[in-house]
Amino acid sequence: MFNESQIYSLHQKYSHGKYREELLDLVWTHSLIVKEISLQIAHNLKSKYQINLDSDLLTAGALIHDLGFYKCFDDDFNKTEKYILHSQFGYELCHQENIPENLARFCLVHNGIGIYPNIPITLEEEIVTYADCFHSKSYPNYKTLVDIKKMLVIYRPSDSIIIDRLKNKFGLPDLIKLKRKYGQWHLKTNKWLKSIKQK
Numbered sequence: 412m413f414n415e416s417q418i419y420s421l422h423q424k425y426s427h428g429k430y431r432e433e434l435l436d437l438v439w440t441h442s443l444i445v446k447e448i449s450l451q452i453a454h455n456l457k458s459k460y461q462i463n464l465d466s467d468l469l470t471a472g473a474l475i476h477d478l479g480f481y482k483c484f485d486d487d488f489n490k491t492e493k494y495i496l497h498s499q500f501g502y503e504l505c506h507q508e509n510i511p512e513n514l515a516r517f518c519l520v521h522n523g524i525g526i527y528p529n530i531p532i533t534l535e536e537e538i539v540t541y542a543d544c545f546h547s548k549s550y551p552n553y554k555t556l557v558d559i560k561k562m563l564v565i566y567r568p569s570d571s572i573i574i575d576r577l578k579n580k581f582g583l584p585d586l587i588k589l590k591r592k593y594g595q596w597h598l599k600t601n602k603w604l605k606s607i608k609q610k
């Protein structure tokens with residue numbers, strides 16, 4: 412399985428443009444947060460139901476899921492592609508990099524809450540997809556279940572049933588420690604994003 416530093420190198424390779432370092436930091440830190448939420452869910456499944464997940468695959472999947480992000484923007488960080496395409500772009504980059512299909516799929520299936528056409532198959536894929544809903548990159552912050560549902564209702568009201576189903580399956584993540592750990596990072600990153608969007 413690809414390890415953390417190998418996946419970080421891929422992010423370094425594909426981040427680009429005048430905000431290369433900042434975008435790398437944005438996507439990578441979001442990915443670390445999604446990883447921590449995913450591992451927390453895996454831990455709960457293990458202690459409650461003795462379900463064993465592949466934690467290396469889960470970790471790698473969480474870290475790689477947004478690799479296609481960089482391809483949606485030009486070198487000045489203007490959006491050039493519909494953001495929904497970042498899934499497909501990430502999947503294609505994985506193939507270019509000879510990443511095994513079971514890892515590449517995390518890019519493909521994590522969009523939205525994992526609704527068709529590319530739905531999660533494994534529990535690991537489903538957990539990363541669910542964990543990703545609890546943290547946003549656009550102005551980085553955490554999302555509650557209520558926030559997630561509000562957003563889903565805008566696009567397709569029936570999707571809120573799916574998030575309820577996932578909540579019943581995986582529970583709600585405990586975000587308190589994460590909020591403390593990445594508090595400064597959120598302040599710094601949001602300040603930077605605001606400053607470049609005002610230009």
Ligand SMILES: [Fe+2]
Nearest residue numbers: 445476477543
């Ligand atoms: Fe994400």
